[in-house]
Amino acid sequence: MLHMENILVLGMGKVGTLVGLLLNRTFKVTGMDNQEPHYNIKLPFEVILGEVRDPHLMKSEIAKYDAVVSALPYFLNQPIAQLAHDLGVHYFDLTEDVQTTQFIQGLSKTSKKILAPQCGLAPGLIGIIGKDLTLSFDKLRDIELRVGALPRYPNGLLAYSFTWSPHGVINEYLNDAEAIHNGKKKWVPSLEGFEYINIEGQEFEAFTTSGGLGTLCDTFEGKVDTLNYKTIRYPGHGKLMRFLMYELILKEDKEALVRMLSTAKPPVEEDVVYVYAVVEGWKRNTLSRKEYFNTFYPIEIEGKKWRAISWTTAASLVAVVEMVATQKLPQKGFLKQEEIPFDKFLETPTGSLFLS
Secondary structure: OOOOOEEEEEOOOHHHHHHHHHHOOOOEEEEEEOOOOOOOOOOOOEEEEOOOOOHHHHHHHHOOOOEEEEOOOHHHHHHHHHHHHHHOOEEEEOOOOHHHHHHHHHHHOOOOOEEEOOOEOOOEHHHHHHHHHHOOOOEEEEEEEEEEEEEOOOOOOOOOOOOOOHHHHHHHHHOOEEEEEOOEEEEEOOOOOOEEEEEOOEEEEEEEOOOOOOOHHHHHOOOOOEEEEEEEEOOOHHHHHHHHHHHOOHHHOHHHHHHHHHHHOOOOOOEEEEEEEEEEEEEOOEEEEEEEEEEEOOEEEOOEEEOHHHHHHHHHHHHHHHHHHOOOOOOOEEOOHHHOOHHHHHHOOOHHHHHO
């Protein structure tokens, strides 16, 4: 039995459109954006035009639904979450922004419905997987989480393509990141902590970026010596981004940086997502290590081919919505991604996409 039926999806970009399509298999969906959907496909649900920055409009619209899903840029989420809280409506988003998450945590103290930010790939799925790996240990030492959303066939020195929000990428590269180091939670700079990774013979680099851990530092502080999240890129990418942001001081003009990068590195159709997690600890007094690794490629959904970053992000969120709707998860308060059982996640209609 479903405990929600009508869902409003805000933001009809790549991911938001796919979120709507996936949700529409089970729920009655309405989309909303300030412009007509730009995908050349006929959507099987209504899309209404409206400005999400208009608080009066959003209050009247959100009140009509059982849940609201935000696929908006992170900087638009706080007022939407506030309205969902005030109106007693379930709330889900994809934010990687730490301040937005902290704001929503504050709201959750008096929430009558679930408030679930960070329901994407990282944060989101990677935290669910990381927590799952810890369950077989008696005592933990390290948790290391790595995700890369990359062009499958890179070219140029930057070796990258902006297959999702350039604003989100710059935000991750610029803001400090949470980590646990020597047993203590602390803030560390992004675009630091470079390491070498070899995945099935392919060389990569990984470096610290903000937001990928979600609430994991709060969950595991005092329980691990090391917990960190790093983004996987092709070698040389991080050095060039540091040059742009810090030597050319483009961090002071993020809009110019976004325009430059979007023009230089537009989205590609053939992308790939790498998900890699490692946990070390003790089982019956023996130090051991457990790993998860998977590679995800574009797939066809509802007659259209979707990039790997789009479907993995959208499917991660939709699976969580399905679990809340079937009461497999709490029905009110703040939902930490690491509270979601990975096996139950994979059993949902949409979560099962990660098994293919």
